[in-house]
Amino acid sequence: MTGREDRVLRRRYAAAFALLACGCGVCFLWSLCSGSVPIAPGEVLGVLLSGGEDSLAAEVLWKIRLPRLLAGMILGGALALSGYLLQVFFHNPIAGPFVLGISSGAKLTVALAMIFLLERAHGAGAVFLIAAAFVGAMLSMGFVLLVARRVRGMSMLIVSGVMIGYICSAVTDFAVTFADDANIVNLHNWSLGTFSGMNWENVRAMAVVTAAVSACVFLLAKPIHAYQLGEAYAESVGVDLRRLRTLLILFSSLLAACVTAFAGPVSFVGIAVPYLMKALLRTSRPLLLIPACLLGGGLCCMICDMIARTVFSPTELSISTVTAAFGAPVVLFMMVRGKRGEG
Amino acid sequence: MEERLSTKDLAVGYGSVPLIEDIALQVAAGRIVTLIGPNGSGKSTILKTLTGHLPKCGGTVFLHQKPMETYTRRDLARELAVVLTERVRPELMTCRDVVAMGRYPYTGHMGLLRREDREKVASALRLVEAEDLQDRDFLAISDGQRQRVLLARAICQEPKVLVLDEPTSYLDIHHKIGFLEVLRRLTRQRGLAVVMSMHELEFVRRVSDWTVCIKDGAVLRAGPPEEILNGTLIETLFDLPQALYQAYFGNEDAR
Numbered sequence: 001m002t003g004r005e006d007r008v009l010r011r012r013y014a015a016a017f018a019l020l021a022c023g024c025g026v027c028f029l030w031s032l033c034s035g036s037v038p039i040a041p042g043e044v045l046g047v048l049l050s051g052g053e054d055s056l057a058a059e060v061l062w063k064i065r066l067p068r069l070l071a072g073m074i075l076g077g078a079l080a081l082s083g084y085l086l087q088v089f090f091h092n093p094i095a096g097p098f099v100l101g102i103s104s105g106a107k108l109t110v111a112l113a114m115i116f117l118l119e120r121a122h123g124a125g126a127v128f129l130i131a132a133a134f135v136g137a138m139l140s141m142g143f144v145l146l147v148a149r150r151v152r153g154m155s156m157l158i159v160s161g162v163m164i165g166y167i168c169s170a171v172t173d174f175a176v177t178f179a180d181d182a183n184i185v186n187l188h189n190w191s192l193g194t195f196s197g198m199n200w201e202n203v204r205a206m207a208v209v210t211a212a213v214s215a216c217v218f219l220l221a222k223p224i225h226a227y228q229l230g231e232a233y234a235e236s237v238g239v240d241l242r243r244l245r246t247l248l249i250l251f252s253s254l255l256a257a258c259v260t261a262f263a264g265p266v267s268f269v270g271i272a273v274p275y276l277m278k279a280l281l282r283t284s285r286p287l288l289l290i291p292a293c294l295l296g297g298g299l300c301c302m303i304c305d306m307i308a309r310t311v312f313s314p315t316e317l318s319i320s321t322v323t324a325a326f327g328a329p330v331v332l333f334m335m336v337r338g339k340r341g342e343g
Numbered sequence: 344m345e346e347r348l349s350t351k352d353l354a355v356g357y358g359s360v361p362l363i364e365d366i367a368l369q370v371a372a373g374r375i376v377t378l379i380g381p382n383g384s385g386k387s388t389i390l391k392t393l394t395g396h397l398p399k400c401g402g403t404v405f406l407h408q409k410p411m412e413t414y415t416r417r418d419l420a421r422e423l424a425v426v427l428t429e430r431v432r433p434e435l436m437t438c439r440d441v442v443a444m445g446r447y448p449y450t451g452h453m454g455l456l457r458r459e460d461r462e463k464v465a466s467a468l469r470l471v472e473a474e475d476l477q478d479r480d481f482l483a484i485s486d487g488q489r490q491r492v493l494l495a496r497a498i499c500q501e502p503k504v505l506v507l508d509e510p511t512s513y514l515d516i517h518h519k520i521g522f523l524e525v526l527r528r529l530t531r532q533r534g535l536a537v538v539m540s541m542h543e544l545e546f547v548r549r550v551s552d553w554t555v556c557i558k559d560g561a562v563l564r565a566g567p568p569e570e571i572l573n574g575t576l577i578e579t580l581f582d583l584p585q586a587l588y589q590a591y592f593g594n595e596d597a598r
């Protein structure tokens with residue numbers, strides 16, 4: 001009986017991952033083809049495989065679409081994973097870097113750093129941006145944790161996270177409005193959330209950070225799984241709670257910071273994707289959910305970015321507009337269903 | 344007899360102010376020790392301190408005659424398992440997944456279960472008669488079933504000492520007896536040492552080898568249950584008027 005159950009489950013997991021991988025592949029090619037300059041799929045493959053750089057198509061692909069697409073994929077995965085870790089930490093499926101104000105905190109410090117420091121140095125290094133965002137993310141996280149200690153109940157935690165987000169956004173908007181220097185023309189777009197204007201240096205930096213953090217998170221799969229049975233039981237089987245909690249905070253902030261540093265705030269992916277992945281795999285095993293979140297987040301952001309840049313072309317939507325349109329209903333659905341389950 | 348868990352001058356409480364002091368407990372292999380006392384008397388506090396969930400205020404807890412602090416987390420988890428009162432709401436976990444969590448101190452870095460681990464999970468489920476529940480969602484079963492699954496989880500951890508906090512409180516009479524029977528079998532057959540808190544005095548008398556009464560921040564008395572569970576002591580322990588105790592327990596005493 002156990003054997004058959006196992007086989008059924010294994011088939012389900014394999015099918016789910018195959019679906020995600022195929023989705024990513026198809027979306028990847030489709031995104032490369034579509035845009036203000038349509039390129040035929042054959043030509044895209046030709047350029048990618050030959051590495052040619054002299055045609056217009058090659059120029060568009062290598063300089064604009066490919067880095068943007070890769071950034072969307074990497075950051076989407078990072079965002080979903082960050083949300084997943086926060087949900088584990090708070091034992092709450094509605095936790096995420098955006099609703100808890102962590103993205104907004106990162107946004108604030110990145111905006112300030114860009115405005116006040118870039119007048120002296122030309123162009124911000126990718127590492128510098130991530131570092132600035134990480135400081136902001138940790139500050140917001142600190143506030144959220146302080147509040148979490150005081151208030152009982154998850155809804156209050158979310159409300160205070162949203163408030164922290166608003167405060168940070170207000171300060172950011174203020175700074176951005178009064179800093180209309182030529183260097184920071186793009187700052188306004190960035191502060192709403194966008195994957196446009198990515199260069200290869202950025203892509204490389206975010207790939208390194210996301211890969212490194214994801215690998216570390218993967219190694220935490222065992223204690224994370226035990227943590228899901230509650231703190232007391234986790235401790236009783238030998239989990240070092242303090243270490244695990246610290247690492248969860250550190251890694252989720254780092255991932256959220258990495259996203260915000262390059263793409264600004266991106267809403268709801270951090271909540272919706274882990275939820276959808278759990279529904280798809282019907283398991284809470286981190287060993288499966290961690291890679292699923294990375295793939296699912298990547299897929300989701302690729303699709304949303306494609307919608308953002310092509311549907312109302314040449315006008316581009318901010319990425320958060322699209323992710324909110326898809327993600328917020330998912331979250332609402334989750335809350336309604338969750339209520340019914342408890343009642 | 345082999346002493347598994349014992350305490351010396353143990354003081355427990357929250358923060359630096361001890362709630363109960365001078366606790367001396369001895370739990371030998373194959374024995375069941377029960378803690379009884381009114382709500383809020385500190386039974387849970389003692390148990391949480393024994394398991395290391397709560398820092399102690401003073402004294403020493405010995406596991407196999409060695410101070411508890413000398414054990415690593417992993418080694419401690421292999422010696423001591425718990426069944427707690429707190430409600431757990433794990434998302435999307437089958438009962439088998441919950442039981443398999445007991446293998447945590449034995450699995451490798453990634454927590455993958457080997458054949459041997461799976462067999463132990465299966466036999467623990469069999470022992471508590473919860474095999475038919477194994478593929479059900481843990482949140483979808485009844486309180487009584489959950490308690491049995493959590494006991495299987497603790498058994499799976501292959502402990503030498505088992506600490507349970509009011510394990511039978513939410514169970515109906517059928518499941519209370521079933522649960523206690525499993526505990527008795529574990530102690531008699533495998534030599535497990537058990538410490539638990541309990542409210543059901545009628546069962547305390549049947550299952551325990553030693554009973555400790557706790558009241559007003561002190562150990563009121565300790566001894567074999569047949570000595571402890573007499574009218575006067577129970578009246579004092581639970582502040583019961585004599586007439587009431589007689590009305591409810593009188594016939595028990597006569598037996």
